[in-house]
Amino acid sequence: MYEKERSIIKTKLKQELLKVNAYISDVESYTAITAPESPLGIILSKQKESDIQLQRTYARKRKIMNFLDRVVDDVQSFLCTNCGAIIDLERLFLMPKASLCETCASSK
Ligand SMILES: [Zn+2]
Incomplete structure (x- = not known):
């Protein structure tokens, strides 16, 4: 039961995971490349910005x-208890x- 829904949700989650991992390695390489030659203030503000995003x-x-x-x-627990649709991630x-x-939540 729910095999179809399960595989749809899994696929979506794995796509999200790929995006998140790509972002993390992006930020890590970016801070590593820009840090050495940037003035201190810029390093710190960029570092801070990317830290928050990273967190x-x-x-x-x-x-x-x-x-x-x-x-x-x-x-x-991923399906709407009212209509059975997959709840948006x-x-x-x-x-x-x-x-x-x-849809169900806003029509209540
Ligand atoms: Zn619904």
């Missing part, structure tokens, strides 16, 4: 990993306990 990205990555675990045993990232899809 957010790491948090997102943790959520994706969590969801990848969760989808194995509990695919139903961005919605679940913001509200991991959401049980309604966007």
Whole structure:
């Protein structure tokens, strides 16, 4: 049961994971390349900026990993309890306990 939904959700999560990993290696190579020849102030502000982005990205990555675990045993927690549609991942990232899809939630 729910094999189709499970594989759709897994595919989406894996795509997100690829994006997140690409971003992380991007920022890491970027800070490594620009840091040596930049004036200190610029290094620090860029570092700070990318640190915040990196922290957010790491948090997102943790959520994706969590969801990848969760989808194995509990695919139903990704489905709208009202209409059965797959709940949008961005919605679940913001509200991991959401049980309604966007459409059902906004028509309540
Ligand atoms: Zn729904």
